[in-house]
Amino acid sequence: MSFSADTALQILKEGNRRYMIARPINPLPLRPDSQDFDAGQRPFAAVLTCADSRLSPEIIFDTDHGHLFVVRTAGNIASDFDLGSLEFSVLNRKNGGLGVNLIVVMGHEKCGAVEASQPGEINLPQYLNEIRMQVRENLNLRPGETSPRTLEEDTISNAQKVARRLLGSKPISEALERGTLKIVEAYYKFNGEVFFSPEIPTDPLEKLQKKWTTNVTIPPKTPIPDPNGGLHLLPPVRPQA
Numbered sequence: 001m002s003f004s005a006d007t008a009l010q011i012l013k014e015g016n017r018r019y020m021i022a023r024p025i026n027p028l029p030l031r032p033d034s035q036d037f038d039a040g041q042r043p044f045a046a047v048l049t050c051a052d053s054r055l056s057p058e059i060i061f062d063t064d065h066g067h068l069f070v071v072r073t074a075g076n077i078a079s080d081f082d083l084g085s086l087e088f089s090v091l092n093r094k095n096g097g098l099g100v101n102l103i104v105v106m107g108h109e110k111c112g113a114v115e116a117s118q119p120g121e122i123n124l125p126q127y128l129n130e131i132r133m134q135v136r137e138n139l140n141l142r143p144g145e146t147s148p149r150t151l152e153e154d155t156i157s158n159a160q161k162v163a164r165r166l167l168g169s170k171p172i173s174e175a176l177e178r179g180t181l182k183i184v185e186a187y188y189k190f191n192g193e194v195f196f197s198p199e200i201p202t203d204p205l206e207k208l209q210k211k212w213t214t215n216v217t218i219p220p221k222t223p224i225p226d227p228n229g230g231l232h233l234l235p236p237v238r239p240q241a
Helices: 005-020 080-090 126-138 151-168 170-178
Strands: 045-049 068-072 102-108 182-188 194-199 223-225 231-233
Touching: 005 045, 005 102, 005 182, 005 194, 045 080, 068 080, 080 102, 080 151, 080 170, 102 151, 126 151, 151 170, 151 182, 170 182
Parallel strands: 045 068, 045 102, 102 182
Antiparallel strands: 182 194, 223 231
């Protein structure tokens, strides 16, 4: 499937709203029909987000199998390998890519990778420490410096810096210049709500003064009518195993 960036973003916003009111329409837990994928994958958007087990883009955006091209790494830091995956997602199909027109860079509430970026006596394995140092670089922190911002502010700032890093990719920057691609930052809260930022500028040196907006305003315990009668309370109660 192929949608414009604006349409793809609207689909994600509407999907998150359905998730927030516990009215999903895509039965992700069901096994997909393999015949649907015989012709290859056709996602309508790419999502770069954290590897945290508490979020799943396919679920929080109420999408089905094959709808999203998802790249996940701790702190959503965009390593060279992640950039390569995203380049594959935006290359047009005739050049062997997937032809998506929207990339969402999504941080989340209480991100451990961002929280661990603060100075202190932390003895981490080599590669895990490289993630920590990359987050510190994204936050423009000098050696030994403690961030003056809140964890939420740092998480959003990290997502913004990662989004700008994507502009270093030739296929991504060229798609932005053609106007066929948009990059949008997002912030996920554990009540299920996703906040989206305005589109980032194509100039990576431009200072960003963003007003974050949300697509839903439903409080976490609003009674939701059940089509079969009765009410549900958000978040939905899941049966225990």
